[in-house]
Amino acid sequence: MAERSVGAQAPGRARGVELTPEERAMLEGARGDGVRQALELQLQVGAFFAAERLVQVTSVHMMAEIESMGVAGLRWVEALADAGQRVCVPTTCNPRSVDFDLWEALGQDRRQVELEERLSRALERLGVMVTNTCINYQTFNPPRFGEHLAWGDTGTVIFANSVAGARTNFEGGPVALAAGLTGRTPAYGYHLTEQRLGTALVVVRDQPRTNSDWGALGCWVGRQVIDYWQVPVLTGLEATPTIDQLKQLGACLASYGSLAQFHLVGVTPEARTVDEAFGGRAPLKRLTVEPGTIQHTYRSFPAEKPEADLVVFSAPQLSVLELRTLADRLRGKRVHPNTRLLVTTTEASRAVAAQLGHVQAIVAAGGMVLTGNCFYLLTPRELAERFGYRTIVTDSAKLANIIAGYGYNPVFRPTDVCVQAAIEGQVPW
Numbered sequence: 123m124a125e126r127s128v129g130a131q132a133p134g135r136a137r138g139v140e141l142t143p144e145e146r147a148m149l150e151g152a153r154g155d156g157v158r159q160a161l162e163l164q165l166q167v168g169a170f171f172a173a174e175r176l177v178q179v180t181s182v183h184m185m186a187e188i189e190s191m192g193v194a195g196l197r198w199v200e201a202l203a204d205a206g207q208r209v210c211v212p213t214t215c216n217p218r219s220v221d222f223d224l225w226e227a228l229g230q231d232r233r234q235v236e237l238e239e240r241l242s243r244a245l246e247r248l249g250v251m252v253t254n255t256c257i258n259y260q261t262f263n264p265p266r267f268g269e270h271l272a273w274g275d276t277g278t279v280i281f282a283n284s285v286a287g288a289r290t291n292f293e294g295g296p297v298a299l300a301a302g303l304t305g306r307t308p309a310y311g312y313h314l315t316e317q318r319l320g321t322a323l324v325v326v327r328d329q330p331r332t333n334s335d336w337g338a339l340g341c342w343v344g345r346q347v348i349d350y351w352q353v354p355v356l357t358g359l360e361a362t363p364t365i366d367q368l369k370q371l372g373a374c375l376a377s378y379g380s381l382a383q384f385h386l387v388g389v390t391p392e393a394r395t396v397d398e399a400f401g402g403r404a405p406l407k408r409l410t411v412e413p414g415t416i417q418h419t420y421r422s423f424p425a426e427k428p429e430a431d432l433v434v435f436s437a438p439q440l441s442v443l444e445l446r447t448l449a450d451r452l453r454g455k456r457v458h459p460n461t462r463l464l465v466t467t468t469e470a471s472r473a474v475a476a477q478l479g480h481v482q483a484i485v486a487a488g489g490m491v492l493t494g495n496c497f498y499l500l501t502p503r504e505l506a507e508r509f510g511y512r513t514i515v516t517d518s519a520k521l522a523n524i525i526a527g528y529g530y531n532p533v534f535r536p537t538d539v540c541v542q543a544a545i546e547g548q549v550p551w
Contacts, residue, residue, distance in 0.1 A: 139168040139308065140175045148304060156207035160300035167297055168308030176306040177313055179211060179290075180266075183258050183273040184298035186215035186245060187499050188237045191295050196241050198296070202303070203247035209302035214253045214262055215245060216275045217439065217466070217495040224492055228464075229508055230501055250302065254494030255468040256438045259286070260365065262470070267391055270313055272301030276376035277369070277438050277520070279312075283383040285368050287391040289313045292350075292382060311351075312382055318392060320355035320385050322347050323405035328415045329360050333444070334536045336363060337370035337519035338419040339411065341534075344378025346409055352379070354409075355399040357387040366441055370518070373438050377520040423522055423534040425513055425549040429460065430533070432514040433544035436466040436497040437521035445475040445491075449483035451541045457488030458547030462511075465491045466500075489544070497521060502528040515543040 141149065149165075151158045168176070188196065218238050221228065225235050242252050253262055256275050265271060265281075265288035273279050274293045282288040291311040293301060301307045311317050324343055330336045347354050354375070363371065363386070375381045385393035393399035435448060445467060457463045465484060467475070472493045475481045481491050492500070498521060505511060506529050515533045516522055517540045522532035533549055542550050 160303040171310035173308035173310040182213040182302040185274040185295040208249040213302035221492040272307040277373035280372040319401040320399040322407040326358040334517040336367040340371040340374025341519040355385040449480035452487035463489035
């Protein structure tokens with residue numbers, strides 16, 4: 123699309139995006155300068171992706187920890203709050219980089235805490251619900267079929283698009299906040315029906331059994347289908363996955379393939395049949411998950427040494443059911459003194475799990491249950507430098523993918539193997 127200036131547009135248009143009278147008023151400052159700036163930012167995004175209009179969104183979920191927003195982003199958020207701006211649709215936010223109660227025990231820097239506190243207070247003044255979760259769809263704001271959202275965090279987006287059949291693209295932190303202020307987002311990508319059709323057929327012959335197996339499946343498929351605009355269609359699965367298993371599958375497809383949607387034939391709402399998932403079109407790519415693939419995927423994360431420095435259950439945050447499973451496996455046992463066991467969850471899930479005794483069981487075994495964060499956001503590079511951490515054992519393929527970039531040796535294994543590693547201080551295989 124040829125570049126055109128705002129002044130050259132016909133009435134009611136800006137950078138190629140058709141505006142309603144209400145949106146034109148926003149652009150002219152009727153709802154304040156902050157909303158005007160937010161809409162201008164969205165129009166730039168819309169122009170880049172050749173969007174022809176904006177759509178109204180029912181909710182926003184933003185990546186809002188200090189690492190992704192940065193100090194410049196923090197100052198922008200504070201300026202919006204100082205100007206009295208407020209979000210106009212329900213807006214939640216992703217995990218932060220500290221646990222305000224346990225940061226000292228974890229070994230983090232006070233400066234990080236101060237920045238996160240400033241950001242949280244500024245977001246609250248904007249009307250953002252500071253939920254600090256990457257599983258908002260499980261705890262606060264379940265998405266509904268067909269509704270338009272402006273969500274950030276890859277795991278939340280792929281869950282909303284795939285499992286619920288809602289419509290959203292990956293929205294960066296500032297752009298997501300802009301959607302909260304305007305109640306709109308550009309209509310491109312996964313807001314459009316055409317983009318949501320399947321492109322790659324994946325026949326699954328190696329059946330996943332556990333939550334981590336579903337993550338391994340997502341890892342393998344994501345390594346083969348590496349393109350945001352591709353939509354894999356999985357068929358051949360013998361069991362219907364749980365919500366936590368769908369969470370792991372989606373998070374890993376997003377992490378390894380940058381994928382924003384998948385179809386699971388007979389499970390996800392836009393894929394009652396293979397033909398429906400593809401909209402009658404032929405697949406552009408065909409893959410088969412042969413027997414042994416899941417085990418081979420685990421083996422593709424070798425340990426550099428036998429000792430486990432860290433065992434981490436995180437990314438996405440654990441649900442109450444996952445906390446229960448972990449607690450059951452740790453009761454009566456004790457974490458090895460040379461290994462640190464970390465678990466991340468939401469404030470809401472922790473409260474329920476504590477009421478049921480699950481948090482106490484994990485802590486009694488020597489684990490630390492952190493709330494409102496995920497490990498890869500917990501200043502992991504600084505922790506590695508301070509404590510000499512290197513080998514990290516986890517049942518999250520997503521975490522294994524991300525944490526290598528922070529200088530760790532990730533060892534992805536099933537949940538039971540991770541528990542064994544925490545108790546013995548060694549990587550079992």
